[in-house]
Amino acid sequence: MMQAGLAASIPSPPSQWASFDIGPLTIHVYALCILAGIVLAVILTQKRFVAFGGHADTVWDIAIWAIPFGIIGGRLYHVVSSPDAYFGPDGDLARIPQIWQGGLGIWGAIALGALGAWIGARRAGVKLSAFADAAAPGVLLAQAVGRLGNWFNQELFGAPTTLPWGLEIDADNPNFPPGQEPGTLFHPTFLYELLWNLAGVVLLLLLARKIRLRGGRMVWLYVAYYTLGRVWIETLRIDDAEQVSLFGITQRLNVWTSIAVFLVALGVLIYLFVKRRPGKDPSVYLPGRGPRTTQEEGTGPVDDGSGDRVMKSTAERNGREGAAGKNES
Helix, strand or coil: CHHHHHHCCECCCCHHHHEEEECCEEEEHHHHHHHHHHHHHHHHHHHHHHHCCCCHHHHHHHHHHHHHHHHHHHHHHHHHHCCHHHHCCCCCHHHCCCHHHCCCCHHHHHHHHHHHHHHHHHHHCECHHHHHHHHHHHHHHHHHHHHHHHHHHCCCCECECCCCCCEECCCCCCCCCCCCCCCCEECCHHHHHHHHHHHHHHHHHHHHHHCCCCCCHHHHHHHHHHHHHHHHHHCCECCCCCEEEECCEEEEHHHHHHHHHHHHHHHHHHHHHHHCCCCCCCCCECCCCCCHHHHHHCEEEEECCCCCEEEEEHHHHHHHHHHHHHHHC
16 A cells, blocks of 8 residues: 555655755755745836835845845744754754755744834835735745745644555655655645645736735735634644644644634735725835935836826926916916
């Protein structure tokens, strides 16, 4: 029976594929997956931010703050939620900065990433809620792509399974669970989350076409959607993690965190949709602030009559307005 399951299983990349050398540099595929996710997230965020009436370059101005803060926060949360590898009897503190080995906690990444985004947004004169609404689908896309890094590292898989999409893990891999027989298949939780996140990106973008998801609605919808999936995916995982007992139930810290964040997100969404009816979409910039090119080159976002936001020169607008005034007089 195991042979039949193995024939239809999902193979893991060979361990040597997890990294490769270019001259004196060692490139880790996990890091490349994170980088690819970030690039795709910025591209999608730029497109949405411009549609909101902002300038594409402003997204990079904010991202250079949000990205490093997010990576640091993600690593710190991982260390706190899985402390044995660093502070346990066989722990090694030198592993804490080695993020290429895997281990970024999403909640730390979101918390410190949001702080970095707030700093960048204030410096760029952008409303944080507007940037967050523009960035939410891109963040979910980045999370999906980043999960491929876990596949290359053969890490963060779930409990043993006989399902035909069970994941193969090398028996000599350090992450292979002790006591399990070679050839045992495991739930590919990296794939579950990858597919859940990609479906979420599509769902959020489709909803944005039907519903006005501004004023923080998009970002909180993203949080609620992601945490809903993270709860059931997290319960399948068997890697070492901090266990917390609440109400007589012992679960991984990430499970309780996901439940708590989901309830908060749901409450905020109810408030935003019921108590605060969306009005006309405001400017993404703080009062008196605007995109750098608007101030330096005299351009700004205007409505071209089709509902799309496009960049037109102030001189062109003034010319049209002046001509209209002469006709009316």
